[in-house]
Amino acid sequence: xxxxxxxxxxxxxxxxxxxxxxxxxxxxxxxxxxxxxxxxxxxxxxxxxxxxxxxxxxxxxxxxxxxxxxxxxxxxxxxxxxxxxxxxxxxxxxxxxxxxxxxxxxxxxxxxxxxxxxxxxxxxxxxxxxxxxxxxxxxxxxxxxxxxxxxxxxxxxxxxxxxxxxxxxxxxxxxxxxxxxxxxxxxxxxxxxxxxxxxxxxxxxxxxxxxxxxxxxxxxxxxxxxxxxxxxxxxxxxxxxxxxxxxxxxxxxxxxxxxxxxxxxxxxxxxxxxxxxxxxxxxxxxxxxxxxxxxxxxxxxxxxxxxxxxxxxxxxxxxxxxxxxxxxxxxxxxxxxxxxxxxxxxxxxxxxxxxxxxxxxxxxxxxxxx
Amino acid sequence: xxxxxxxxxxxxxxxxxxxxxxxxxxxxxxxxxxxxxxxxxxxxxxxxxxxxxxxxxxxxxxxxxxxxxxxxxxxxxxxxxxxxxxxxxxxxxxxxxxxxxxxxxxxxxxxxxxxxxxxxxxxxxxxxxxxxxxxxxxxxxxxxxxxxxxxxxxxxxxxxxxxxxxxxxxxxxxxxxxxxxxxxxxxxxxxxxxxxxxxxxxxxxxxxxxxxxxxxxxxxxxxxxxxxxxxxxxxxxxxxxxxxxxxxxxxxxxxxxxxxxxxxxxxxxxxxxxxxxxxxxxxxxxxxxxxxxxxxxxxxxxxxxxxxxxxxxxxxxxxxxxxxxxxxxxxxxxxxxxxxxxxxxxxxxxxxxxxxxxxxxxxxxxxxxx
Numbered sequence: 001x002x003x004x005x006x007x008x009x010x011x012x013x014x015x016x017x018x019x020x021x022x023x024x025x026x027x028x029x030x031x032x033x034x035x036x037x038x039x040x041x042x043x044x045x046x047x048x049x050x051x052x053x054x055x056x057x058x059x060x061x062x063x064x065x066x067x068x069x070x071x072x073x074x075x076x077x078x079x080x081x082x083x084x085x086x087x088x089x090x091x092x093x094x095x096x097x098x099x100x101x102x103x104x105x106x107x108x109x110x111x112x113x114x115x116x117x118x119x120x121x122x123x124x125x126x127x128x129x130x131x132x133x134x135x136x137x138x139x140x141x142x143x144x145x146x147x148x149x150x151x152x153x154x155x156x157x158x159x160x161x162x163x164x165x166x167x168x169x170x171x172x173x174x175x176x177x178x179x180x181x182x183x184x185x186x187x188x189x190x191x192x193x194x195x196x197x198x199x200x201x202x203x204x205x206x207x208x209x210x211x212x213x214x215x216x217x218x219x220x221x222x223x224x225x226x227x228x229x230x231x232x233x234x235x236x237x238x239x240x241x242x243x244x245x246x247x248x249x250x251x252x253x254x255x256x257x258x259x260x261x262x263x264x265x266x267x268x269x270x271x272x273x274x275x276x277x278x279x280x281x282x283x284x285x286x287x288x289x290x291x292x293x294x295x296x297x298x299x300x301x302x303x304x305x306x307x308x309x310x311x312x313x314x315x316x317x318x319x320x321x322x323x324x325x326x327x328x329x330x331x332x333x334x335x336x337x338x339x340x341x342x343x344x345x346x347x348x349x350x351x352x353x354x355x356x357x358x359x360x361x362x363x364x365x366x367x368x369x370x
Numbered sequence: 371x372x373x374x375x376x377x378x379x380x381x382x383x384x385x386x387x388x389x390x391x392x393x394x395x396x397x398x399x400x401x402x403x404x405x406x407x408x409x410x411x412x413x414x415x416x417x418x419x420x421x422x423x424x425x426x427x428x429x430x431x432x433x434x435x436x437x438x439x440x441x442x443x444x445x446x447x448x449x450x451x452x453x454x455x456x457x458x459x460x461x462x463x464x465x466x467x468x469x470x471x472x473x474x475x476x477x478x479x480x481x482x483x484x485x486x487x488x489x490x491x492x493x494x495x496x497x498x499x500x501x502x503x504x505x506x507x508x509x510x511x512x513x514x515x516x517x518x519x520x521x522x523x524x525x526x527x528x529x530x531x532x533x534x535x536x537x538x539x540x541x542x543x544x545x546x547x548x549x550x551x552x553x554x555x556x557x558x559x560x561x562x563x564x565x566x567x568x569x570x571x572x573x574x575x576x577x578x579x580x581x582x583x584x585x586x587x588x589x590x591x592x593x594x595x596x597x598x599x600x601x602x603x604x605x606x607x608x609x610x611x612x613x614x615x616x617x618x619x620x621x622x623x624x625x626x627x628x629x630x631x632x633x634x635x636x637x638x639x640x641x642x643x644x645x646x647x648x649x650x651x652x653x654x655x656x657x658x659x660x661x662x663x664x665x666x667x668x669x670x671x672x673x674x675x676x677x678x679x680x681x682x683x684x685x686x687x688x689x690x691x692x693x694x695x696x697x698x699x700x701x702x703x704x705x706x707x708x709x710x711x712x713x714x715x716x717x718x719x720x721x722x723x724x725x726x727x728x729x730x731x732x733x734x735x736x737x738x739x740x
Binding site (some may be wrong): 038039040041042043061062063064065066067082083105107108109110111112113115116130132175179182183186187189191194206207208210212296297306308315336 | 408409410411412413431432433434436437452453475477478479480481482483485486500502545549552553556557559561564576577578580582666667676678685686706
């Protein structure tokens with residue numbers, strides 16, 4: 001059985017337990033995860049899949065017909081969307097046999113307009129049940145193949161940093177650093193997970209500083225933050241490291257050492273069975289107790305097919321840590337108009353139930369010079 | 371009055387005409403268009419704006435606090451989202467003064483989950499009206515500044531092709547061509563509008579061929595399709611051109627000449643007051659009458675802040691052509707497992723009501739050689 005078929009079996013188990021007869025996938029990443037169909041981009045919204053107890057109907061149009069046909073099997077049926085036969089027409093046809101009474105859909109993804117069109121076409125025939133995170137929930141537990149893809153993405157990212165960091169000198173701009181990282185990743189045939197955040201000094205106090213619109217340039221005493229990731233075979237990595245050019249105030253050295261200590265301690269506290277919000281709380285509290293302002297973002301986020309996916313590592317995360325999970329730990333210190341620092345790693349919970357640092361670039365704040 | 375403020379005034383006019391007291395923006399591009407707030411990416415869904423008759427409330431969290439504060443004025447208020455005070459809490463507070471009874475929202479964008487959370491929090495206090503394309507509709511008419519941005523994006527794209535095409539030789543791969551286009555655009559500090567589609571021979575019969583996963587390589591007689599665009603100051607261009615290496619069968623030469631003739635004729639037929647679906651029909655019918663299979667996509671699409679936006683040029687497009695519109699015309703011939711060709715330009719309807727070709731790269735199929 002292909003791994004897509006195995007994943008569909010798991011989804012069937014989950015939706016049956018929730019008294020659903022079928023499930024409509026609309027999310028780009030879930031569509032890819034459960035069927036292997038890779039459409040152009042998440043904004044397209046022109047491909048869907050209906051998973052029933054026995055079958056998987058792939059709805060897409062002529063642009064992806066060849067790819068969809070290649071995925072067909074006894075279980076997977078390509079249901080081509082055309083001007084005259086759209087999704088609603090297909091769905092009405094498929095539920096006519098009377099075995100499908102309740103269909104689950106992705107409440108977090110389906111737009112109101114899509115839902116309203118579906119609901120008005122189907123009143124009485126069957127009910128549509130909103131569900132949250134059913135597909136994303138299954139994706140939180142990565143199989144060994146997926147962890148290997150993420151591990152490789154992390155390794156590519158580490159090597160990329162090793163190659164590019166030595167090219168940074170006096171006068172190098174934030175944009176040049178981002179561009180070199182990007183070129184280096186793409187020359188090897190890989191992709192960036194997201195636009196790198198390369199931020200100097202006070203720019204780094206903005207957690208999502210827009211490097212492309214910035215003008216920062218390396219000078220003596222510059223404090224540099226690099227936050228970047230690689231996409232390898234659709235799987236992502238994410239890492240943040242700090243650097244300084246030639247000299248750094250003892251205030252900033254001390255702040256970084258404390259940040260690093262707290263980040264390492266947080267990772268060491270990861271154990272199967274703990275609730276993620278406790279991990280968030282320990283990290284956050286430690287930093288506040290050390291005299292720093294609370295960072296205004298989650299302590300970490302799940303990562304896989306998406307850069308940000310379940311489970312979050314936040315004050316409201318009720319998920320229990322399990323083998324197969326992959327998430328980041330990334331506390332930060334942000335002093336507006338002064339400086340910012342963040343230390344981030346991608347961590348996998350392997351079958352030995354120990355946290356495995358997938359990103360291995362050294363954590364010490366690195367001194368750069370001409 | 372800033373142009374964002376002017377745009378908000380137009381939105382107020384439209385939503386008032388539709389008996390709404392306020393409008394909730396959730397779409398990434400509309401948020402940027404009406405307020406100037408540029409968050410990280412469309413998938414984030416953590417920034418919103420409420421436009422009332424007098425005010426504009428910008429809802430975003432600490433990561434964008436600095437940017438939001440910079441946009442404040444007597445009319446624009448930054449309403450910071452925090453753990454303890456999320457969007458719902460803010461909205462409830464703002465409608466307490468009793469002047470807001472009906473709020474419009476973006477039905478095409480707000481997810482079911484977001485809508486359900488809002489509706490259950492507000493039952494009785496005020497009603498939420500689904501609307502489609504209110505923001506996107508206003509964006510279909512570009513002001514001269516926007517057309518200038520698109521014109522510049524197109525020029526950058528044309529120059530990029532001029533520089534990169536001569537580097538293509540025997541053995542150059544599809545991926546190398548895409549990489550060179552990307553690097554050339556980014557070295558100059560611009561961005562790609564989307565991943566270039568670079569497709570050889572039968573690969574081009576897949577309208578959204580995935581170049582990154584392909585293995586095509588230039589050989590004698592190769593027919594090459596390049597579909598790419600540039601983002602300049604957030605505005606996009608889109609162009610498709612055909613090339614061949616050293617020789618081309620007379621069958622393909624003839625097919626291209628007919629495609630080119632039909633595309634040019636379609637553009638010449640553009641006039642203010644015509645309905646877009648007529649333009650689509652004329653183009654489509656001409657190609658079928660010339661003996662080619664019907665292409666399975668729209669004849670064109672609006673372009674601006676998004677690569678694909680309103681108005682579509684499709685069999686169901688009821689929009690009337692007006693000055694300020696910018697859209698593509700891109701018929702294609704696709705013969706599965708054989709070859710594919712497409713000719714695409716970005717066209718602006720200028721104040722003289724004549725269609726202006728914004729992309730100017732020569733339309734003749736270009737011969738390449740070693």
